Each structure stands twice: as C-alpha cells, then as structure tokens.
Amino acid sequence: MRDFHRPGRSEVMATSAMAATSMPAASLVAIETLKAGGNAADAAVAAAAVLAVIEPQSTGIGGDCFCLYAPAGGEVVALNGAGRAPGAATIDYFEAHGIDRLDEESAHAVTVPGAVSAWEKLLEAQGTMGFDEVLAPAIRMAEDGFPVHARVASDWAEMAEKLARNGAHALLPGGTSPATGDIVRHPALAATLRAIAKGGAAAFYEGAIADDMAATLRARGGLHTAEDFHDGRHAAAFVAPISLGWNGYRAWECPPPGVGLTALTMLGILERRGVAKGGPLDPLRLHRVAEAAKLAFRNRDALIGDDPAQPVPVAELTSDAHLDALAAMMDDASVLPLPPFEAELPLHRDTAYLAVTDRDGNWCSFINSLFDDFGGGLYAERSGVVFHNRGAGFRVERGHPNCIGPRKRPMHTIIPGLLTEGGVPMMAFGVTGGHFQPTGQSLLLGNVFDYGLDLQAALDLPRVFAHEGLLKLEQGIPDEAARALAAKGHRLSYPARPHGGGQAIRLDRARGVLIGASDPRRDGAAIGY
Missing domain, CATH: 3.60.20.40 (Gamma-glutamyltranspeptidase, small (S) subunit)
Structure with a gap:
C-alpha cells in the first residue's frame, strides 16, 4: 500500500471495463464509447482519434499504428499499421543523390501514413461501430476547441522553432505555441476527420486529401505520388503475433x-x-x-x-x-x-499508447505515433495532417535488412504489449x-x-x-x-x-x-x- 503522506495517486479499479490513455478526455471518450454499446476495438479507435486532436505532438492521422487484440475467448491477433516508403524510394536514388542518412525533417523521412488504414481494418474485423460514430468526439473537439494540458504545452513549446522552420504556421496560433490552458482548434483536421467519417479510409488515401498530402511532400522534395497514397489504404494488415513464455505467463508482441x-x-x-x-x-x-x-x-x-x-x-x-x-x-x-x-x-520520444478492455472480455493494446514531436515538422495545411517522420528509422545501406526501398516499411520502435x-x-x-x-x-x-x-x-x-x-x-x-x-x-x-x-x-x-x-x-x- 502506498504512503498517503506522499504525493501520488492510487490505482484505478473497476469490474466491468477500463480505459487507460495519455489524456483524460481520451480515456473518457473510450468509456463513453463502451457505455454506448461499443467494444474495446471501437473504444480504442475513438480514443486514438481524440488523441490525434488534443495530443498533436505525439500522434495523429499522419502517423502509424500497431495493435494487439485479444477477442473474448479467442486468440491474440496483431495489427501492423506501418506505412510504406514511396515506390520511387530506391537505394539507387539515394546513392545517386549523395544521401547516406534520411534527415528527420526531410520529406524522404515520411512514409505513407498507415494509421487510418489500421483504424479501418480494426473496426471492420473486431468493432461494432463505424467511423461515423467513433470519430464524432474527435471531430467535435477539433471544431469546438480543447484546453491544452501541461505536458502537451511543454512539448509544443520545445518544438515551436521546428514548426516555424518548416512552415507549419497553423500549429503556432498567433505565431507562438499555445500555453497551458489555451483553447486550440483544428478546423482543417476536423474537416478531414469528417471526410473519413463519411467515406472511410478511402477518403484519406484517395481524392483531395491524398492529393494535398502528396503535393505537400513533393514540394519538399519527396518522391510521393497519388498512387503511393492510393495503395496506402491497404497498408495495414493482421499478422501473427510473436510471444515468449515468461515467469509463468506468456508475453505477446507485434x-x-x-x-x-x-x-x-x-x-x-x-x-x-x-x-x-x-x-x-x-x-x-x-x-x-x-x-x-x-x-x-x-x-x-x-x-x-x-x-x-x-x-x-x-x-x-x-x-x-x-x-x-x-x-x-x-x-x-x-x-x-x-x-x-x-x-x-x-532518437525520438513521442508516441501515444492506450489500453482498453470491455465488459465482454475483449482486450486491446494500441499504439499510435508520429515518431518525433510533430514528426519532422511537415504539415499539409489544407487537410490539417501532421506528417510523421518514421522513415528516418530506415538505413541508407545497401544490403541491410532495414535499408530503404520501394514500398518497404522501416524498423518500428512502437510496441504494444499483452500478457x-x-x-x-x-x-x-x-x-x-x-x-x-x-x-x-x-x-x-x-x-x-x-x-x-x-x-x-x-x-x-x-x-x-x-x-x-x-x-x-x-x-x-x-x-x-x-x-x-x-x-x-x-x-x-x-x-x-x-x-x-x-x-x-x-x-x-x-x-x-x-x-x-x-x-x-x-x-x-x-x-x-
């Protein structure tokens, strides 16, 4: 038992369902989703979408996602929501241009985001709700505004120079990072989330939103095409998890x-x-x-x-x-x-992890990430998408398993766990x-x-x-x-x-x-x- 004379907090206990996320509003939305009849998969995606709005330095629809899901009475499954490099990202290209390392603020460090593909795959396979229901709270917060919490404000301030350097001025309202308690709105992101709520992942990977993302990256020297984004809709896939017997339990990973x-x-x-x-x-x-x-x-x-x-x-x-x-x-x-x-x-540090279990015994261990704080600082202004820079984890080393190549996925550090x-x-x-x-x-x-x-x-x-x-x-x-x-x-x-x-x-x-x-x-x- 903890010492109640010392600062701290106790464990949270319940008997029906639980959600644990990196922001209180996201945890609350997860619980509200469960109480509205959703299950752990629905609640996880709803919470992840909220985090994409209110914790924008850590996570977003411009990033990647991994998940371990244990359906009640069933086998653990893994979801790989890692995006892929553009089709033109050959080792020959980088060697010819004298690039031996992918700069973290370069468009070359942006793989086609896999998160939205993963969210859709998880909802279709395990969920009971559609995008229209699970994205509604995130859309409301993006439109109406949300108060910035202390850790978010601290990270945002530290990244202000990077955002300004890369022209992400919409993320610096009034020319500066928001302070703790400031109300922030993301109207462009809200519109993109509305499009996904109506049209599914196709609305993100095809049409105007995809065109905006591809054009933004090409303007920064990227190799991304509309075809790369079109193919990104199907980037996420269920895969067999790996595991190890440990201390009488079995530890599961992607x-x-x-x-x-x-x-x-x-x-x-x-x-x-x-x-x-x-x-x-x-x-x-x-x-x-x-x-x-x-x-x-x-x-x-x-x-x-x-x-x-x-x-x-x-x-x-x-x-x-x-x-x-x-x-x-x-x-x-x-x-x-x-x-x-x-x-x-x-080195990077920003990712959002969440866990949900529901009244029926479904468990979800879920992680979504931009890799670094606000990724590489690149931002698609019309669609409101902050790009991750996960591709910086590639090596530019011919023959190495983690060498960049067409439609390859980089080594990923984000790992949900399950026991x-x-x-x-x-x-x-x-x-x-x-x-x-x-x-x-x-x-x-x-x-x-x-x-x-x-x-x-x-x-x-x-x-x-x-x-x-x-x-x-x-x-x-x-x-x-x-x-x-x-x-x-x-x-x-x-x-x-x-x-x-x-x-x-x-x-x-x-x-x-x-x-x-x-x-x-x-x-x-x-x-x-």
Missing part, C-alpha cells in the same frame, strides 16, 4: 519490423539472470537491465527490417539456447564492451519513448511481477535507459545506486526529460477486478466502471 522481439529478448535474458534481492532500484537490477538492452539491441540493429529476402529468425532469437547464451554473456560486476546500439539511428495466463488476457501495457520502449516494458513488468509493486507504483518508479553509450538516470535513482553503477563501468548522465510514459490495465483474476494506471510523466488517466 512481429518485425517492429521491435517487440527486442522486448521479448530482454525479458528472456533478465528472467535467466534472476531477481536482484535489493528491490527494484537495486543497482544490480538496474545494471542487468542496461546490459540486457545492449545484447537485445545488438540483434535488433543487425537483423530487424522489412526485407522478404532476409526474414528475421524470430524462433531462433527467442529460443532457450539463444537466450541462455545471451544471459551467460552478462557480467554482474562490469559492463559489456559493446558499441552504442543507436549510434546510427535517430496472458492460460490463454486469458491478464495485462495490456505499453511504455512510449522511442528506443526506450523495450527497456520500459521490461522495467514495468519486472516492477510488478518480480518486485510486487502495484501497477501505479510500477509506472511511477524512476527509470534508467542505456542509450548512446550512456546510462541515463531519471531523478529519483538513489545516489548510492548511481555510485555503484559507475563503479561497474557505466557512464552516467541525467536527461532533462523523463523516459517515456506508459499506461497499463491488469486483471486481478481471483477477484474479478480490473486495475488501471497511467504514467505521471504524461497528462493521462485510467478510468473504469
């Missing part, structure tokens, strides 16, 4: 080109190393998490991509033999002499923060199942992140733990921003109680009934 495999690898390594006895902030535990990340990300950077000629050997990489070998490489006394794993890939026990969903979870996400999931699950923290405390706990050759410590890591980590050879740093932000819903199966929590690093909330 398959490559997402990095859910990296999270499973970390979980497998850490389970084999055992539980450090000094608590969740024991320096030995934090050291093991950092070293497991180095080992798991080495596989990620070498093998994960969207290349049929080089399929990712998921079964081999999650085998007992491979995980045993990785765990045996770890030294509890000192750091591994491995190179920084993200040296050639951009089952005996085939029954027990927990939906996600921790945003770009490359941090596998580490964030490992920390969260370890906090709950290895150390017995309640769900809210598990999200609240200070975090560490092995990144760019440094071990980045949030405020709250004890000084004695930091000294012990330094003594093991870690180069420490203290970032200005916290690591990620997460949400989770857990089922107390014995008592039939749903438990929800939302990360204090964002503006969100869990709501249940």
Whole structure:
C-alpha cells in the first residue's frame, strides 16, 4: 500500500471495463464509447482519434499504428499499421543523390501514413461501430476547441522553432505555441476527420486529401505520388503475433519490423539472470537491465527490417539456447564492451499508447505515433495532417535488412504489449519513448511481477535507459545506486526529460477486478466502471 503522506495517486479499479490513455478526455471518450454499446476495438479507435486532436505532438492521422487484440475467448491477433516508403524510394536514388542518412525533417523521412488504414481494418474485423460514430468526439473537439494540458504545452513549446522552420504556421496560433490552458482548434483536421467519417479510409488515401498530402511532400522534395497514397489504404494488415513464455505467463508482441522481439529478448535474458534481492532500484537490477538492452539491441540493429529476402529468425532469437547464451554473456560486476546500439539511428520520444478492455472480455493494446514531436515538422495545411517522420528509422545501406526501398516499411520502435495466463488476457501495457520502449516494458513488468509493486507504483518508479553509450538516470535513482553503477563501468548522465510514459490495465483474476494506471510523466488517466 502506498504512503498517503506522499504525493501520488492510487490505482484505478473497476469490474466491468477500463480505459487507460495519455489524456483524460481520451480515456473518457473510450468509456463513453463502451457505455454506448461499443467494444474495446471501437473504444480504442475513438480514443486514438481524440488523441490525434488534443495530443498533436505525439500522434495523429499522419502517423502509424500497431495493435494487439485479444477477442473474448479467442486468440491474440496483431495489427501492423506501418506505412510504406514511396515506390520511387530506391537505394539507387539515394546513392545517386549523395544521401547516406534520411534527415528527420526531410520529406524522404515520411512514409505513407498507415494509421487510418489500421483504424479501418480494426473496426471492420473486431468493432461494432463505424467511423461515423467513433470519430464524432474527435471531430467535435477539433471544431469546438480543447484546453491544452501541461505536458502537451511543454512539448509544443520545445518544438515551436521546428514548426516555424518548416512552415507549419497553423500549429503556432498567433505565431507562438499555445500555453497551458489555451483553447486550440483544428478546423482543417476536423474537416478531414469528417471526410473519413463519411467515406472511410478511402477518403484519406484517395481524392483531395491524398492529393494535398502528396503535393505537400513533393514540394519538399519527396518522391510521393497519388498512387503511393492510393495503395496506402491497404497498408495495414493482421499478422501473427510473436510471444515468449515468461515467469509463468506468456508475453505477446507485434512481429518485425517492429521491435517487440527486442522486448521479448530482454525479458528472456533478465528472467535467466534472476531477481536482484535489493528491490527494484537495486543497482544490480538496474545494471542487468542496461546490459540486457545492449545484447537485445545488438540483434535488433543487425537483423530487424522489412526485407522478404532476409526474414528475421524470430524462433531462433527467442529460443532457450539463444537466450541462455545471451544471459551467460552478462557480467554482474562490469559492463559489456559493446558499441552504442543507436549510434546510427535517430532518437525520438513521442508516441501515444492506450489500453482498453470491455465488459465482454475483449482486450486491446494500441499504439499510435508520429515518431518525433510533430514528426519532422511537415504539415499539409489544407487537410490539417501532421506528417510523421518514421522513415528516418530506415538505413541508407545497401544490403541491410532495414535499408530503404520501394514500398518497404522501416524498423518500428512502437510496441504494444499483452500478457496472458492460460490463454486469458491478464495485462495490456505499453511504455512510449522511442528506443526506450523495450527497456520500459521490461522495467514495468519486472516492477510488478518480480518486485510486487502495484501497477501505479510500477509506472511511477524512476527509470534508467542505456542509450548512446550512456546510462541515463531519471531523478529519483538513489545516489548510492548511481555510485555503484559507475563503479561497474557505466557512464552516467541525467536527461532533462523523463523516459517515456506508459499506461497499463491488469486483471486481478481471483477477484474479478480490473486495475488501471497511467504514467505521471504524461497528462493521462485510467478510468473504469
């Protein structure tokens, strides 16, 4: 039980349904959708659309989406809503133009957005409502306006220069970023959402909206055509999820080109190393998490991509033999002499994760992202679409599995997670923060199942992140733990921003109680009934 003398909040509990998102209004819309007769799929899309309006730095219809869905009594399915590179995006083109890395603010970093395709696929396969119903709350907020929350205002201010530099003046009302509590409206986005509500995903990927997006990107040097957007309508697809037995449960992730495999690898390594006895902030535990990340990300950077000629050997990489070998490489006394794993890939931090479970026992673990804050800052003014810059995750390296190519999808860092026990969903979870996400999931699950923290405390706990050759410590890591980590050879740093932000819903199966929590690093909330 938490100390009620100290600032904080308790877990949210309910018996029928629960939604946990990064904004209270989105959580409320999810619950209202459920009470109106919708299910977890309907509520997830409704909440995602609201987040696209009121948390525009993190997510939107110009981004991508992944989902794990567990229908009541059925098998877990994965939805890959990653968009693809233009048909003209050949390695020959980039080599001929002397481009060896995709600039994060370049139109080349924009793959055709996959989110709207994914939303439609999820509603058609699992939902009970149409776009006209689930998009109505988001349209209303975009037209009538919404008050800007504190974290959104902070991120918006930090990105104001990027938005101005790229001509996204509609996102800087009055020439500046909105302050906390300011009312903001998105009329162009509202009109686009109305078109989708009436005409489905086709209204986004064909016709005037698609023409506006393609023209905006071509004006910035992009290779995008109307045909690329037309084909983007069918980019999203249901795929077989990947999983790993862990601590008596089964952990589920989306398959490559997402990095859910990296999270499973970390979980497998850490389970084999055992539980450090000094608590969740024991320096030995934090050291093991950092070293497991180095080992798991080495596989990620070498093998994960969207290349049929080089399929990712998921079964081999999650085998007992491979995980045993990785765990045996770890030294509890000192750091591994491995190179920084993200040296050639951009850092990003903005994504929106949400979890929903309904009264019928359907579970949805859902994530939508622009990659970086406001993507690369590129904005289609007439349609109100903020473009993600997910393509910056491609390599421009001939022969690499993650090399950019026509209609390829880049390696994706956004990973929704799901835990089952005996085939029954027990927990939906996600921790945003770009490359941090596998580490964030490992920390969260370890906090709950290895150390017995309640769900809210598990999200609240200070975090560490092995990144760019440094071990980045949030405020709250004890000084004695930091000294012990330094003594093991870690180069420490203290970032200005916290690591990620997460949400989770857990089922107390014995008592039939749903438990929800939302990360204090964002503006969100869990709501249940």
